[in-house]
Amino acid sequence: MDRLLVLVRHGQSDWNLKNLFTGWRDPDLTPVGVEEAKNAGKRLKALDLSFGIAFTSALTRAQHTLKLILDEVGQPDLQTIRDQALNERDYGDLSGLNKDDARAKWGEEQVHIWRRSYDIAPPGGESLKDTGARVWPYYLFNILPPVMRGEKVLVAAHGNSLRALIMALEGLTPEEILQRELETGVPIVYRLNADTTVAEKRVLKG
Numbered sequence: 001m002d003r004l005l006v007l008v009r010h011g012q013s014d015w016n017l018k019n020l021f022t023g024w025r026d027p028d029l030t031p032v033g034v035e036e037a038k039n040a041g042k043r044l045k046a047l048d049l050s051f052g053i054a055f056t057s058a059l060t061r062a063q064h065t066l067k068l069i070l071d072e073v074g075q076p077d078l079q080t081i082r083d084q085a086l087n088e089r090d091y092g093d094l095s096g097l098n099k100d101d102a103r104a105k106w107g108e109e110q111v112h113i114w115r116r117s118y119d120i121a122p123p124g125g126e127s128l129k130d131t132g133a134r135v136w137p138y139y140l141f142n143i144l145p146p147v148m149r150g151e152k153v154l155v156a157a158h159g160n161s162l163r164a165l166i167m168a169l170e171g172l173t174p175e176e177i178l179q180r181e182l183e184t185g186v187p188i189v190y191r192l193n194a195d196t197t198v199a200e201k202r203v204l205k206g
């Protein structure tokens, strides 16, 4: 039985383009982001998969990405579950600030710590560890069961909510996940073993 899970980060958002901390704020995709999402859909279509269910966050950029992918793969009416458990990491007080302005104000190192440390949260926001504490149980209770039943599952979410998920899925250490960046609109296809561990991983790029 094929236990298949596809993770994809949303396409470029308006605030990615403007270099703003986004978190739980809700910008839509740019025209480039729309193209990235369509291309993700084309690459998935080439695999000739039929998805059983899709999951996304409560945020527009991920939902829009999912819609564009589902249109491309010819499954526009696929059952979709939206949940804020899959939302981007909450950036707290940094949300809406320009990343370069933040570096000028607090220094390169402090901003890097807020962006990529494992357990240090930005003021008023979530660390990657905090994000994992909501993403991982959601994965275990909601996403993993259909995967294990053999339904092919598509998840469209965010850079850091997916990094938190991938950390647990691939058994990465906090040091290893810090090095991992996810590109916008690049699907990652996992096949799982019967014991839920990763059997195979393919990154659908180019």
Ligand SMILES: O=C(O)[C@@H](CO)OP(=O)(O)O
Residues within 6 Å of the ligand: 016, 020, 021, 022, 023, 088, 089, 091, 115, 159, 160
């Ligand atoms: O602004 C954000 O919410 C995230 C993702 O775009 O940014 P970062 O690269 O700092 O995790």
